[in-house]
Amino acid sequence: MILAIIHDAFKNLSANLLRSGLTMLGVIIGVASVIAMIAIVEGGQVWLVSSIERLGTNLLFVWKKRLTVEERRMFAGRNIKLKYEDALAIRQHFPNLTIAPKVGFDGQLKIGDRDFSGHISGTSPEYSEIRNFFPSAGRFVTTEDLRGWRRSVVLGKTVAEVLFGTESPIGKEVKIFGGVKKMKTKDITKVEKQEQEIVEEYRFVVIGVMEPKGEIYGQNRDEMIFIPVTTALRFFKGNDKIDSMVIHVPDRNSMEKVTQKLHQFLVQRHDGVDDIRIRNQGDFLGAVEQTLWTFRIVLGGIALVALLVGGIGIMNIMLVTVTERTREIGLRKAIGARRNDILLQFLIESTTISVIGGVLGIILGIVTAYGFGNLVAQAMPGGGDWGAVVEPTAILIAFTFAVGVGILFGLFPAMKAAKLDPAEALRYQ
Amino acid sequence: MLIHLHNISKIYKAGDVEVPALINLTMKVEHGEFVAIIGQSGSGKTTLLDILGCLSHPTSGEYWLDGENVHELPDAQITTIRNKKIGFIFQTFHLLPRKTALENVQLPLMYARVPHATQHDRASELLTMVGLTDRLYHYSNQLSGGQQQRVAIARALANRPALLLADEPTGNLDSKSGNDILNVFDQLHQQGQTIIMITHDPLIAKRAERCITLSDGKIVSNQMTHPSSKILV
Numbered sequence: 001m002i003l004a005i006i007h008d009a010f011k012n013l014s015a016n017l018l019r020s021g022l023t024m025l026g027v028i029i030g031v032a033s034v035i036a037m038i039a040i041v042e043g044g045q046v047w048l049v050s051s052i053e054r055l056g057t058n059l060l061f062v063w064k065k066r067l068t069v070e071e072r073r074m075f076a077g078r079n080i081k082l083k084y085e086d087a088l089a090i091r092q093h094f095p096n097l098t099i100a101p102k103v104g105f106d107g108q109l110k111i112g113d114r115d116f117s118g119h120i121s122g123t124s125p126e127y128s129e130i131r132n133f134f135p136s137a138g139r140f141v142t143t144e145d146l147r148g149w150r151r152s153v154v155l156g157k158t159v160a161e162v163l164f165g166t167e168s169p170i171g172k173e174v175k176i177f178g179g180v181k182k183m184k185t186k187d188i189t190k191v192e193k194q195e196q197e198i199v200e201e202y203r204f205v206v207i208g209v210m211e212p213k214g215e216i217y218g219q220n221r222d223e224m225i226f227i228p229v230t231t232a233l234r235f236f237k238g239n240d241k242i243d244s245m246v247i248h249v250p251d252r253n254s255m256e257k258v259t260q261k262l263h264q265f266l267v268q269r270h271d272g273v274d275d276i277r278i279r280n281q282g283d284f285l286g287a288v289e290q291t292l293w294t295f296r297i298v299l300g301g302i303a304l305v306a307l308l309v310g311g312i313g314i315m316n317i318m319l320v321t322v323t324e325r326t327r328e329i330g331l332r333k334a335i336g337a338r339r340n341d342i343l344l345q346f347l348i349e350s351t352t353i354s355v356i357g358g359v360l361g362i363i364l365g366i367v368t369a370y371g372f373g374n375l376v377a378q379a380m381p382g383g384g385d386w387g388a389v390v391e392p393t394a395i396l397i398a399f400t401f402a403v404g405v406g407i408l409f410g411l412f413p414a415m416k417a418a419k420l421d422p423a424e425a426l427r428y429q
Numbered sequence: 430m431l432i433h434l435h436n437i438s439k440i441y442k443a444g445d446v447e448v449p450a451l452i453n454l455t456m457k458v459e460h461g462e463f464v465a466i467i468g469q470s471g472s473g474k475t476t477l478l479d480i481l482g483c484l485s486h487p488t489s490g491e492y493w494l495d496g497e498n499v500h501e502l503p504d505a506q507i508t509t510i511r512n513k514k515i516g517f518i519f520q521t522f523h524l525l526p527r528k529t530a531l532e533n534v535q536l537p538l539m540y541a542r543v544p545h546a547t548q549h550d551r552a553s554e555l556l557t558m559v560g561l562t563d564r565l566y567h568y569s570n571q572l573s574g575g576q577q578q579r580v581a582i583a584r585a586l587a588n589r590p591a592l593l594l595a596d597e598p599t600g601n602l603d604s605k606s607g608n609d610i611l612n613v614f615d616q617l618h619q620q621g622q623t624i625i626m627i628t629h630d631p632l633i634a635k636r637a638e639r640c641i642t643l644s645d646g647k648i649v650s651n652q653m654t655h656p657s658s659k660i661l662v
Binding site: 001004011012015327328331332333334335336337338339341421422423426 | 540
């Protein structure tokens, strides 16, 4: 019985090939857009996660917390603020962690009449490895650089190009202006603290140029400038306060535990004042994830609207079909078709449209998604890994929706058909 | 008694105006009878056919078919009665396009939930009986009018109905094919099939045993036709 009805449905659909095809097109476009949208967002997620992980994995970021005026007053005299010593102490106390302290300031690099203004980071040799960012020529800052407060500088690719063009900068000398050293001078007569700002200027030797890395998560890695952290503190800062630390944890599963221990350790060193903040790389991924969910919902919503429009197309054509076949319905009822038989017949017909449309839509969606993936890979610098990811669940969801749409929008016309009065339907002109 | 219509009235409503199509009509048909119902257009014969065929409900009155008061039954059961006890033959044949002769005849069997193999056997047997052995797999648009009507007869007989209900069965046919169809009716009648045939043509009505004449929703005459008065049409 069911087989015979499905057979009939195919016959009726193929008798009106153009009409069935156009109706199907609505479903095809709907399903294809659901699949393509989901695949592209999934691909985007894979790309974003990998691009974040390209900055190194299993990382913890330690910052000083900004204290309120009141807190500062309350904790006056206590050993607060993040210091270079803290980094050294952690290194000693947690030998299995790799630590890179960081202190930054805005400065200007000059050679002859060329100059480059940017952010200069003082850090340690570990930074390069932890952040998965290596020099393509020369070397990164070394332990010797740190120990001797050497005036060595490593340039980002763009910086090197701006200052030296095509010439190799290794071994060349650049001047660095910048940094604000706060000099505390005591005026004996007035017993008042005075602060004086002095802009420092030093000659540095270029020891390395970093590999090109492009812009990642809003920061252009090619415009970075590195000097030894000790040099930065001694010549440009005049104190030993650092901005942050990046810490690599060898075991991904112990991140939480290490975070807690580090926190405890640092608070203890800061005379019990909790003035530090430790964030996990996973927190960033969480933020990205959230953004992607927004995308998923918006794009998925648009795609579902497309599918809905396809469904309305089905309903429209099924209503036409029911009207056209009123006499057939009358005859079928006269010779013994029950309401459910007629209902089933038209439901199967609309579902057949949506199932075939769904299958074709899945194929089109996958092709579109991969096509888009390739397009992005070519158009976007660093977007090479943005491939579409077609997940089976997405296919299942889209297909289920398509079939659901076929049934839902076929239901009204089918019910209309089933309810027809046989005597009237038979003589319908 | 196969059919007993008792005080049947049917009133159509067109806006506020009530149009009576049948007025207190009473009639009986015995098993095995061949009855013609004749009347001008507007006499109520189509309405009577609808009621006899359980296609519509009378406004009042009772319809007993094979011992059952039909219009008291739920819809689903009335459908089963149409399927099992009544065979319809229409002026315009009402064959389904895009279906072969065989498939058209199988249709009532399918709705009776007869197994597929049995459907096929029964349908080909019926088509052989009406002389279409070599047309089983022809589509309805590949058949002549007379052949189409014979397919329709085979379809009407599929579930061995108690009543064969024909509405102007020769109306769309030339006189030769029409006569062939009437010969098939004669044959069926001789085998004991109850037939009610609706027509406007008195000559065709004379092929039946009994002729009921309708006018303005009432029976105006009900008489046996003399066998000797049969005329070839």
